[in-house]
Amino acid sequence: MLRVGAVLFVALLLAAVVLPAAGTSPEAAAGGGADGPAAQQVDANATDTDGDGLADPLERSVYETDPTDPDTDGDGYPDGMEVRCEGVVPGADPLRTDIYVEVDSTQAATLSDPVQGAIVETFADAPVSNPDGSTGIDIHLVADDTDLPVNGTVYSKRRAGPGNDIYDFRANHSEYRSDGYYYLLVTDDVAYNGDDYYVGAGRPGIAAMERYNSTTVTASLFMHEFGHAMGLDAHQDGIDEKRYSRAEYDSVMNYNGLYRQLSYSNGTDSVGRDEWEFVAQNRTQPELQCVENGTCASRCVQA
Numbered sequence: 001m002l003r004v005g006a007v008l009f010v011a012l013l014l015a016a017v018v019l020p021a022a023g024t025s026p027e028a029a030a031g032g033g034a035d036g037p038a039a040q041q042v043d044a045n046a047t048d049t050d051g052d053g054l055a056d057p058l059e060r061s062v063y064e065t066d067p068t069d070p071d072t073d074g075d076g077y078p079d080g081m082e083v084r085c086e087g088v089v090p091g092a093d094p095l096r097t098d099i100y101v102e103v104d105s106t107q108a109a110t111l112s113d114p115v116q117g118a119i120v121e122t123f124a125d126a127p128v129s130n131p132d133g134s135t136g137i138d139i140h141l142v143a144d145d146t147d148l149p150v151n152g153t154v155y156s157k158r159r160a161g162p163g164n165d166i167y168d169f170r171a172n173h174s175e176y177r178s179d180g181y182y183y184l185l186v187t188d189d190v191a192y193n194g195d196d197y198y199v200g201a202g203r204p205g206i207a208a209m210e211r212y213n214s215t216t217v218t219a220s221l222f223m224h225e226f227g228h229a230m231g232l233d234a235h236q237d238g239i240d241e242k243r244y245s246r247a248e249y250d251s252v253m254n255y256n257g258l259y260r261q262l263s264y265s266n267g268t269d270s271v272g273r274d275e276w277e278f279v280a281q282n283r284t285q286p287e288l289q290c291v292e293n294g295t296c297a298s299r300c301v302q303a
């Protein structure tokens, strides 16, 4: 929180000092859309100090991003990519935390609309702040393949043979792996470390889960396994345990909260870990290969 505030202050200070020299109108300084009149008034070929694919004047007077920080909102996607790569990160906002998840399924259907809606709403309600002054996180669930062939139980660790562990599916079916997306597989039977008793499993950047008729149960299981994919690890106090009541540890990562709630903890319970802040600032992020030399790769449309 402090870091974001400091960055924002520096950005505002820079804008206040430099804007008059850049010759932009007050209207442009107040910000505008990519296609607004402000975009035509600035030199898009001017210096790009932070190498994020956006020239300094564009950052200052059009997008209100930090010309000295390639990733103003710290979500792993460079400012230029968020503004210009609509085909890769649709709906991205350079001033709000965005998380992208590719969802594949071995079943005929992907996660239902009510389940997706519940997940999106839970992230939107996250008690974390963004550089634009808003709160919440925008999670983008991108449903891709369905009816993928599967060889029995899907393990969360590698095992011999095709189509029987989550890494097989990511290796063969992920469309967005190089674009910094998490990968989630919906399937009939999941085994954690080979133990068939479990119904879901999450590893850094990747997760697999079963699905239920109940929206709450399915969405809660997603939040739990995806929490693991973001780095909420089982060795931390209370995670994957029943040691604490929900009042003592108010999180879907608590086995007493799993299937009953969707949200992570905010640090005000007796365990005292702010999991939402961790998700916003320090989560495990998938590899991003889309950007080259700070600009969008060929598959990204240049605005």
Ligand SMILES: [Ca+2]
Residues within 6 Å of the ligand: 048, 049, 050, 051, 052, 053, 054, 055, 056, 059, 067
């Ligand atoms: Ca820049």
Ligand SMILES: [Ca+2]
Residues within 6 Å of the ligand: 050, 052, 054, 059, 065, 066, 067, 068, 069, 070, 071, 072, 079
């Ligand atoms: Ca920047």
Ligand SMILES: [Ca+2]
Residues within 6 Å of the ligand: 071, 072, 073, 074, 075, 076, 077, 078, 079, 082, 094
């Ligand atoms: Ca960003």
Ligand SMILES: [Ca+2]
Residues within 6 Å of the ligand: 073, 075, 077, 082, 092, 093, 094, 095, 096, 097, 098
């Ligand atoms: Ca963003």
